[in-house]
Amino acid sequence: MSEVVNVIVAFAVIVFIVRWATSSNSDSGPTPADTLGFRPKNVTEDMLDTIGNMFPDIPRDNIRYDLLRTGSVETTTNKILERGFIEAPPPSYFTLYPRTLAPTPNNSAASGFSSSSSIKQPKDTxxxxxxxxxxxxxxxxxxxxxxxxxxxxxxxxxxxxxxxxxxxxxxxxxxxxxxxxxxxxxxxxxxx
Known part of the structure; x- marks a missing residue:
């Protein structure tokens, strides 16, 4: 009889440890799927660069958001070609992916200066x-x-x-x- 009690106690301890370990992971915060409202697909820099090079006037955050939804360069490209734009991401997107600054030649935006007050670099002729x-x-x-x-x-x-x-x-x-x-x-x- 004492062996049965030991097994039940060991089983209860294991169940308690498993529940404690899994509950601490879910308490760490909302998942990206909870924040965005959909399960995001994997997006690589190559995918972003491909669409960004084809459509330089589309903001990079808009491209990333649409790629997170579709997971396909072709689908996002077709959407841009059909509509002429892709919708801007919601504010919840920026909690997961901070805004990306447009690259500047002298990186004046990163240093805190506005581009209008920065010294103009001579253009490459x-x-x-x-x-x-x-x-x-x-x-x-x-x-x-x-x-x-x-x-x-x-x-x-x-x-x-x-x-x-x-x-x-x-x-x-x-x-x-x-x-x-x-x-x-x-x-x-x-x-x-």
């Missing part, structure tokens, strides 16, 4: 991106004829030569576009 400063000085006086600008490229034998030919054509197009822009600015200055 095509001339600096393609390192055409040396050619710019030599071709300022010479005008590039329109036939030579894009022109038809001849097929080269090796991929390296084709790449060099393409790069040269790009550079000529950039320099010709710059000359046209400067000429248009000069005409606008003469008119004013």
């Amino acid at each position: 095509l001339i600096s991106r393609y390192n055409l400063q040396s050619r710019l000085k030599s071709e300022d006086t010479a005008t590039i004829p329109d036939e030579d600008v894009g022109g038809k490229a001849k097929w080269e034998d090796t991929p390296e030569k084709r790449e060099a030919s393409l790069r040269e054509r790009k550079e000529r197009m950039i320099l010709a576009a710059r000359q046209r822009m400067l000429a248009a600015q000069k005409e606008k200055g003469n008119e004013a």
Whole structure:
């Protein structure tokens, strides 16, 4: 008889420990499903980047919220294409996922300064991106004829030569576009 009592006491202790352990987990706070009203799907940064690159004007929080609901890049993309927008997340969303700040070039928002009071960074120009400063000085006086600008490229034998030919054509197009822009600015200055 004493063995039966020991088994019952051991069983009761085990049940008490299991209930205590499971109840402490549920007391830690509401689950994401309780907060959002649906069971969120897994969302990766790649999914966010894919849609963010396709639709840069859609806020990242809206994209994340819709992906949490659908779990599919295709569904969210179709929704944006059909409607032109996706709805903003409810305030309860921001308790789980704090607002994301739009990345700024000099990170002025993170440092507490507004973007209007920050010092403007010089924009990256095509001339600096393609390192055409040396050619710019030599071709300022010479005008590039329109036939030579894009022109038809001849097929080269090796991929390296084709790449060099393409790069040269790009550079000529950039320099010709710059000359046209400067000429248009000069005409606008003469008119004013």
